[in-house]
Amino acid sequence: MNDLLRTAELTVIGQVTTASNATLVCETDPEQTGELLRVVYKPVRGERPLWDFPDGTLAGREVASYLVSEALGWGVIPETVLRDGPFGPGMVQRWIEVVEDEAGPDLVDLCPVGEIPAGYREVLRALDPAGHPVSLVHAEHPQLVRMAVLDVLINNADRKGGHALAGIDGRVYGVDHGICLHTEPKLRTVLWGWAGEPVSDELLTDITTLVKALPGELGGQLAAHLTDAEIEALEARGRALLQAPVMPMPLGPRPIPWPAF
Numbered sequence: 001m002n003d004l005l006r007t008a009e010l011t012v013i014g015q016v017t018t019a020s021n022a023t024l025v026c027e028t029d030p031e032q033t034g035e036l037l038r039v040v041y042k043p044v045r046g047e048r049p050l051w052d053f054p055d056g057t058l059a060g061r062e063v064a065s066y067l068v069s070e071a072l073g074w075g076v077i078p079e080t081v082l083r084d085g086p087f088g089p090g091m092v093q094r095w096i097e098v099v100e101d102e103a104g105p106d107l108v109d110l111c112p113v114g115e116i117p118a119g120y121r122e123v124l125r126a127l128d129p130a131g132h133p134v135s136l137v138h139a140e141h142p143q144l145v146r147m148a149v150l151d152v153l154i155n156n157a158d159r160k161g162g163h164a165l166a167g168i169d170g171r172v173y174g175v176d177h178g179i180c181l182h183t184e185p186k187l188r189t190v191l192w193g194w195a196g197e198p199v200s201d202e203l204l205t206d207i208t209t210l211v212k213a214l215p216g217e218l219g220g221q222l223a224a225h226l227t228d229a230e231i232e233a234l235e236a237r238g239r240a241l242l243q244a245p246v247m248p249m250p251l252g253p254r255p256i257p258w259p260a261f
């Protein structure tokens, strides 16, 4: 991990206005640090309390989710740490420059019904604000498969389309993991395109590694951010996927986050 992420002094350069909590964009001073690092900074102080996530902090859940992504070896989540910042302790995450492709569909997008782009999967049909039928679709990108499986493991309650980023480095990244890792099933995602399909042996091998690491060092690291029950629930979700290696079907009254982007 880039050491600057942990230590460099951060200056706020902007705020993500669509964000529901205080989500700030910060940069380091290249004259001091030798390189310019841009990050997202979410101070714990700016967190809106959530009745269904009473324990720990959203920032801690973001760090815990990153640690799980790393333990799997998937690199789905950009480097994320808990540290001090201009408004006190918070989560700091490497900023991902995204591809601006006006012409092509985004990783998660809407398209007219019956016009699903090649290499995309349909998740649901709905009416757009003008009343036209549209399909919610997402790409079949292998890194998006990993994100979908990661979401099952971390029990992500808020995988919106805008939380899947196409980096200019050609990789796909997931962001916003503040409401993950609850003990009760809360999976809410736009990535249902693989529901009911088998999880590949390659990914199962990584999940085996994760489950084995949980009683050890990884569990110790997670304990700084999660309750014991939440760590046990994570292990149970991993074991369940190993026993029945199939992507879950949408369940419950609200399986898709709203708004979806």
Ligand SMILES: Nc1ncnc2c1ncn2[C@@H]1O[C@H](COP(=O)(O)OP(=O)(O)O)[C@@H](O)[C@H]1O
Residues within 6 Å of the ligand: 016, 018, 019, 020, 021, 022, 023, 040, 078, 093, 094, 095, 096, 097, 162, 163, 165, 175, 176, 177, 178
């Ligand atoms: N690490 C990141 N790199 C690039 N863009 C990001 C990053 N984290 C968040 N964003 C952008 O900022 C938006 C809001 O951030 P998000 O984490 O969803 O905040 P909130 O927790 O307030 O919903 C995201 O939808 C995304 O467009």
Ligand SMILES: [Mg+2]
Residues within 6 Å of the ligand: 019, 020, 163, 176
């Ligand atoms: Mg968000």
